[in-house]
Amino acid sequence: MSTTPGPTSRHPQPPVGIDELLERVRAGYERIEPQEAYEAARAGDALLVDIRYAALRERDGLIPGAVVVERNELEWRLDPQGSHRRPEATSHALRVVVLCNEGYASSLAVQSLHQLGLHRATDLTGGFQAWREAGFPVV
Incomplete structure (x- = not known):
């Protein structure tokens, strides 16, 4: 009998970088x-959600109208069924545009939002x- 652990339901796929x-x-959604x-x-068709940490927001500024939600609170604040949701999080059909500093962490955040059923979530x-750099408003 082998003592080498086999694949488990927790780790069905080999590790990836x-x-x-x-x-x-x-590949699972369209970025914008x-x-x-x-x-x-501007048209009210999307909620911009800034997940950058405080030091970056203080250094670089904020996008007017964007909602600031720390990354570690994102799922709790945007889950329409959650008791800790933001007032804007009223439906799984909400179009959410997540932004981080350079567009990496936001992609992983979108995956998590999709798992919650926010199928229109995307990132910048x-x-x-x-x-x-595109010249859009920052305060």
């Missing part, structure tokens, strides 16, 4: 560019830095 994980995650995010937010390609 972060680059491959990001590719897999991003700053122009589209700006227009959607290039994150806050791309928004700022």
Whole structure:
């Protein structure tokens, strides 16, 4: 009898590197560019959610109208069924655009939101830095 542990339900796939994980995650939805995010937010068709940590927000500023939700609270604040949800999180059909500093952590956050049933969640390609470089408002 072998003493080598076999695959378990907790780890059904072999480990992958972060680059491959990001590719897999991003293949499951369409990311958006700053122009589209700006227009959607301005029209009231999307909720911009800034998950950058405080030091980056203090250093670089904020996008007017974006909701700040720390990454470690994101799922609790955006779950429409959750007792700790934000007032804006009223439906699984809510279009959420997550942004981090450069567009990496936001992709992983979107995967988590999709698992909660927020099927219209996406992220901003290039994150806050791309928004700022495109010349959109920052305060």
